Amino acid sequence: MGDKGARSRELCRKFCVYYKPGKNEDLSCLGFLVAEALFAKRGYPVFSQGAGRAADDEELLVETVCLRCPFHPGDCDYILKEGDAPPCGGFLALSALLRTETVTMDEIRDVLDRVF
Numbered sequence: 309m310g311d312k313g314a315r316s317r318e319l320c321r322k323f324c325v326y327y328k329p330g331k332n333e334d335l336s337c338l339g340f341l342v343a344e345a346l347f348a349k350r351g352y353p354v355f356s357q358g359a360g361r362a363a364d365d366e367e368l369l370v371e372t373v374c375l376r377c378p379f380h381p382g383d384c385d386y387i388l389k390e391g392d393a394p395p396c397g398g399f400l401a402l403s404a405l406l407r408t409e410t411v412t413m414d415e416i417r418d419v420l421d422r423v424f
């Protein structure tokens with residue numbers, strides 16, 4: 309894994325409660341892949357302390373990203389437990405970026421349409 313990949317996985321270590329280093333590193337949820345594609349385009353962002361979920365954006369992120377994720381609906385606790393389990397790190401990173409207005413939902417949709 310190159311520097312870019314290592315930095316992207318830093319996102320998983322930092323945000324994802326489901327991430328297990330060395331296990332299934334080839335399997336990526338769509339939240340992570342979208343975040344990685346955004347970082348490739350605009351550089352790895354600095355996440356502020358306490359960057360977290362933007363409740364207002366969660367429903368839209370589920371509609372925009374989760375419904376197209378390969379882990380939806382059978383393998384994602386967040387979806388299976390209808391929000392009573394945390395989302396993946398990619399989802400949380402995207403939520404933090406939306407909350408801080410670092411990215412817009414339109415940019416996320418654009419990445420999805422272009423790359424996936």
Ligand code: SF4
Nearest residue numbers: 337339374377384396
């Ligand atoms: S929260 Fe679940 S369904 Fe949504 S992107 Fe992450 S793994 Fe996929």
